[in-house]
Amino acid sequence: LIIGQDTDGLTRAYSAGLDWAVKLDKADFAGKPELVWQHAETGGMRLVGLQPVDGTIVPPEASQIVRPGRGKTLEIVGRITSSRMSPTLNRSICLGQLDASVAAAGTVVTVRLPDGRDITAKVTDQLAHVDPSGDRQQLVTDVAEPITAAIEPPERARSAIAPDSAVAAVPATGGAPDAPVCIYDQSGLAKFGVRAAPDGSVARALGTGFARTTRAADGSLVVGSGPGEWLVLADPATASDVRTWLESATGSAGEFASVVDLTHGRALIRLAGARCGDLLAKVCGIDFSDDLTPSGSALRTSVARLVTDIVRDDQDGVPGYLLHCERSSGRYLFEALVDAGTEFGIESLR
The missing domain is CATH 2.40.30.110 (Aminomethyltransferase beta-barrel domains)
Known part of the structure; x- marks a missing residue:
């Protein structure tokens, strides 16, 4: 509507x-x-x-x-x-x-x-054409005894999920290798917001456009989060070099462009595992099938009624999604995802 x-x-x-x-x-x-x-x-x-x-x-x-x-x-x-x-x-x-x-x-x-x-x-009977009764978000799985996951936030200093602990990025590793879904607090990754003309020199330097992603040479993830808007995610160890690169690209562009460090203002959560798409289907109306949202896709939508940027980022053949939202909503989103993932045997890694 x-x-x-x-x-x-x-x-x-x-x-x-x-x-x-x-x-x-x-x-x-x-x-x-x-x-x-x-x-x-x-x-x-x-x-x-x-x-x-x-x-x-x-x-x-x-x-x-x-x-x-x-x-x-x-x-x-x-x-x-x-x-x-x-x-x-x-x-x-x-x-x-x-x-x-x-x-x-x-x-x-x-x-x-x-x-x-x-x-x-x-x-038609209803305004909604796809899943008008909402059955897709009421998944019933074959998990006989769902693993009850603790929903206490990670003990990480200054994380957007637990604001009282040290900024650190939890790597997307650990947990059972065959766990259906794992959830990670990656709020400690460096985050830079870039705004510039969607078809200018900055856009060409970043190497991707709206709704797509790419990996820079240093491993940073560049996300086309909106028309003329990008999110760059980097390891904290390389944050200074990434910022220098972005400021150089925008400063010499000859067009209006800006770089803002969003690291301490945003939360970042990663879901990984074979069932993470099913988990998201319970709290989001987007179709997460591989043909519609393949790895490298990016979109902004509502997750658990919260405006969230979603990035499909598979690693080593394992489906994965990054969820990026305002810092003040990080803990709510984390707990909503853990609650929705209980039936899949979600593992909360901290």
Whole structure:
């Protein structure tokens, strides 16, 4: 659901499927009379999920949804607001605004494409096309007796996970070699944020773009965390040299660019093991299959309802993910991941 695209200034909470967030049983509050009226109102537009009958066709956004009007005219009863080809479902999926009279689940509507062709689409039961019931995040495994993991934070000075101990990076080693999931506090790694033009000389020096990663010659991991935005992770022993390199690259670029040391302001957690993707699926809505998020992928999303940068970083053929968030949220994220990983026999390494 994209605010401002799937909704507009006339969209109401009940028409956008957000009624779960409205509690009319509370005492009087600002806006309650309007919400009571909206709850009783049955007309107007509704935000619905749509799937074209021909799943190979992706109707462009803003395509009109029509029905026969008077005579030979057509009546516009809605529009496509978002449309994509889903790699998970292998078909096109859409959201759209529809008149309430044709917004019931199962209704077949006509979509007029910009080239004049008409296609049919069916209104879905829910707005979510993939896993609408959330079953994917309620995994049941064959682990007979899950290993209960301690959730005490690592005893590491000034770590974002345990703020009272020495800055140190715990190497991603140790634990049982066949452990389904291991979790490591790597907050002590040096972290540098870089901002520059996405297609300028700094971008070329860093060697990677948005949503991808690369390894520098000294072993530092360069992450394209956003358009014109990079995160560089380095061993503390080489932090000074890495910073010098970054400052040299940005200082001589001839463009606006900046380098900021984020080491003490961010938490960094590593998950590794054959089941770490299943663990993340319980707390994040992203599809972590190898074909969609292969090693070297980078994205920013919500993990356990926390804005988090995720980097797929496999090592020696073992799946691995780096999770980067604000320092103040590090302990919460660590404990949320340990809690979600208990059924997989997670090993917490400190």
